[in-house]
Amino acid sequence: xxxxxxxxxxxxxxxxxxxxxxxxxxxxxxxxxxxxxxxxxxxxxxxxxxxxxxxxxxxxxxxxxxxxxxxxxxxxxxxxxxxxxxxxxxxxxxxxxxxxxxxxxxxxxxxxxxxxxxxxxxxxxxxxxxxxxxxxxxxxxxxxxxxxxxxxxxxxxxxxxxxxxxxxxxxxxxxxxxxxxxxxxxxxxxxxxxxxxxxxxxxxxxxxxxxxxxxxxxxxxxxxxxxxxxxxxxxxxxxxxxxxxxxxxxxxxxxxxxxxxxxxxxxxxxxxxxxxxxxxxxxxx
Amino acid sequence: xxxxxxxxxxxxxxxxxxxxxxxxxxxxxxxxxxxxxxxxxxxxxxxxxxxxxxxxxxxxxxxxxxxxxxxxxxxxxxxxxxxxxxxxxxxxxxxxxxxxxxxxxxxxxxxxxxxxxxxxxxxxxxxxxxxxxxxxxxxxxxxxxxxxxxxxxxxxxxxxxxxxxxxxxxxxxxxxxxxxxxxxxxxxxxxxxxxxxxxxxxxxxxxxxxxxxxxxxxxxxxxxxxxxxx
Numbered sequence: 001x002x003x004x005x006x007x008x009x010x011x012x013x014x015x016x017x018x019x020x021x022x023x024x025x026x027x028x029x030x031x032x033x034x035x036x037x038x039x040x041x042x043x044x045x046x047x048x049x050x051x052x053x054x055x056x057x058x059x060x061x062x063x064x065x066x067x068x069x070x071x072x073x074x075x076x077x078x079x080x081x082x083x084x085x086x087x088x089x090x091x092x093x094x095x096x097x098x099x100x101x102x103x104x105x106x107x108x109x110x111x112x113x114x115x116x117x118x119x120x121x122x123x124x125x126x127x128x129x130x131x132x133x134x135x136x137x138x139x140x141x142x143x144x145x146x147x148x149x150x151x152x153x154x155x156x157x158x159x160x161x162x163x164x165x166x167x168x169x170x171x172x173x174x175x176x177x178x179x180x181x182x183x184x185x186x187x188x189x190x191x192x193x194x195x196x197x198x199x200x201x202x203x204x205x206x207x208x209x210x211x212x213x214x215x216x217x218x219x220x221x222x223x224x225x226x227x228x229x230x231x232x233x234x235x236x237x238x239x240x241x242x243x244x245x246x247x248x249x250x251x252x253x254x255x256x257x258x259x260x261x262x263x264x265x266x267x268x269x270x271x272x273x274x275x276x277x278x279x280x281x282x283x284x285x
Numbered sequence: 286x287x288x289x290x291x292x293x294x295x296x297x298x299x300x301x302x303x304x305x306x307x308x309x310x311x312x313x314x315x316x317x318x319x320x321x322x323x324x325x326x327x328x329x330x331x332x333x334x335x336x337x338x339x340x341x342x343x344x345x346x347x348x349x350x351x352x353x354x355x356x357x358x359x360x361x362x363x364x365x366x367x368x369x370x371x372x373x374x375x376x377x378x379x380x381x382x383x384x385x386x387x388x389x390x391x392x393x394x395x396x397x398x399x400x401x402x403x404x405x406x407x408x409x410x411x412x413x414x415x416x417x418x419x420x421x422x423x424x425x426x427x428x429x430x431x432x433x434x435x436x437x438x439x440x441x442x443x444x445x446x447x448x449x450x451x452x453x454x455x456x457x458x459x460x461x462x463x464x465x466x467x468x469x470x471x472x473x474x475x476x477x478x479x480x481x482x483x484x485x486x487x488x489x490x491x492x493x494x495x496x497x498x499x500x501x502x503x504x505x506x507x508x509x510x511x512x513x514x515x
Binding site: 037 | 292293295300301304305307308310352
């Protein structure tokens with residue numbers, strides 16, 4: 001028998017609904033306690049990107065050299081690895097949703113007198129916090145390995161906005177898939193396609209201009225392509241905005257950066273809305 | 286409270302209670318006091334700071350009931366709370382629910398397939414069949430509908446033919462029913478010895494004949510058994 005039952009709060013309690021901030025903070029603390037209990041849970045997703053930044057990028061740099069005058073390949077790939085780190089970390093965060101549903105307290109939380117979207121936002125806030133921590137660590141490792149970043153305060157804002165919006169969108173994808181996939185096995189099966197495959201096309205290791213025309217058109221449609229071009233522009237790895245030019249073909253860097261930020265923001269908003277909708281619907285099943 | 290355990294297993298019992306209190310808007314000081322009260326009532330004091338994954342099934346159930354009571358609900362839904370528990374823990378939990386019923390004025394709605402639990406714990410029992418309530422009354426009244434005592438025959442031949450024969454001889458009423466090879470006949474005011482003697486004179490091949498007290502299981506089968514009482 002699959003009857004959901006709840007301990008009904010009294011009318012007074014319903015009227016005095018839990019404050020939004022307090023509820024969100026509670027849900028975020030819960031998610032943090034569940035998914036970041038040990039340093040291992042934060043460090044493990046960092047391993048691949050850090051190995052990439054510390055070992056593979058310098059090695060490739062040595063072999064390939066610089067494909068564009070004035071561009072440091074170690075720095076180029078260091079930013080590229082963020083494009084691997086963020087989707088992997090957010091997809092791992094999505095696993096928590098599946099665990100919650102299968103053997104955790106999801107139904108108890110759904111019965112609580114708080115909007116269902118708060119559950120998604122609580123999870124998202126922790127995914128953002130751990131992702132941010134990992135991106136900072138990655139940048140630190142890259143600097144130690146010889147990457148050069150020269151960013152103005154505006155550049156840092158471009159970078160931070162690109163990372164955060166891309167992470168929000170990626171988490172939206174993860175949450176949506178987690179609520180659509182019936183089992184953890186199926187979810188894990190789609191992780192490579194969602195988190196890793198786009199990375200090969202999005203100008204992570206080489207510029208977009210080196211791709212065949214059809215693939216380049218496909219790459220331009222990927223939010224990750226816009227996010228990486230913005231991050232490189234923001235941190236001064238691609239000061240002239242060549243990556244942005246490869247996407248938009250314009251000359252005004254600020255306009256191109258704004259358009260790419262808009263593309264990433266649309267990705268973030270669309271998948272956040274979709275994830276809340278899918279979660280709310282799946283909660284009724 | 287849900288049929289399956291719905292808790293954050295890697296968190297401590299206290300943390301689970303705390304999360305619930307915060308989400309249900311219970312003021313922190315009141316929540317702490319209430320947690321202490323519930324820990325005492327449900328005997329959770331020794332385990333409350335341990336991760337819930339280390340709890341036994343019964344301890345987890347007690348924690349869940351305590352959690353549901355943190356916000357002082359007026360109605361408590363318990364969805365098959367004893368399913369999957371071993372008999373000892375099951376009886377322990379039944380005691381907890383019975384105690385809760387005595388101590389508080391909370392309305393408890395319990396769904397269960399173990400009808401002796403319903404008989405023991407409930408003031409009113411609704412029997413559901415195919416999404417509809419087919420019987421609703423106090424346990425005593427439901428039991429009374431079949432009388433205090435039943436005659437039970439295990440037959441070698443067709444049980445439906447046996448019921449038809451018993452009815453034709455006015456030894457069974459419309460409320461007699463069969464489950465598998467067992468024919469159950471409510472005795473109402475008939476004397477058991479006289480009924481058995483009468484049956485022995487009929488052309489019914491039985492492997493055993495006995496009498497026993499009516500249970501809610503019999504009432505349930507009688508009310509829902511259209512598959513078997515043809």
